[in-house]
Amino acid sequence: xxxxxxxxxxxxxxxxxxxxxxxxxxxxxxxxxxxxxxxxxxxxxxxxxxxxxxxxxxxxxxxxxxxxxxxxxxxxxxxxxxxxxxxxxxxxxxxxxxxxxxxxxxxx
Numbered sequence: 001x002x003x004x005x006x007x008x009x010x011x012x013x014x015x016x017x018x019x020x021x022x023x024x025x026x027x028x029x030x031x032x033x034x035x036x037x038x039x040x041x042x043x044x045x046x047x048x049x050x051x052x053x054x055x056x057x058x059x060x061x062x063x064x065x066x067x068x069x070x071x072x073x074x075x076x077x078x079x080x081x082x083x084x085x086x087x088x089x090x091x092x093x094x095x096x097x098x099x100x101x102x103x104x105x106x107x108x
Contacts, residue, residue, distance in 0.1 A: 014064045019043025023050035030054055036061035041071055048074050058082040 015038040022029065023046040030053045039062050048054065048071075055078055059065055062084040067075065075081045 014038050014040045016040055016043030016046070019047050023047045027051060028053050031056040033058040034062065035059065038062075038064060040064045041066055041068055045071055045074075055079040056081075059084050 018037060019034075019039045020043065022032070022034075027050055029051045032047070032051070032054060033056075035058055037059070039059070044059065044062075044065055057075060057078050057080070060082050065084045067083070075083075
């Protein structure tokens, strides 16, 4: 979903219906790009609880997500997590990429 235009639906309005639909129908989901959705912490938590295979989560522009309580830690456990506040011009800021595969081999 593109960013909201001025005069359109206020960014402060929330709607977790899409998050609930994802959680209820896509339990095997492993990659989710959910940018600029009107989701809240509650909706995001529902997705993380239901979608156990999720490894990639991009919620850039989801301004209503606050990542309160343990939610931020749960998101950081994913292999790739892009926060709501990621600077679109910078690929590294606001993005957490975890490589827990243990590939410490080096090649000469």
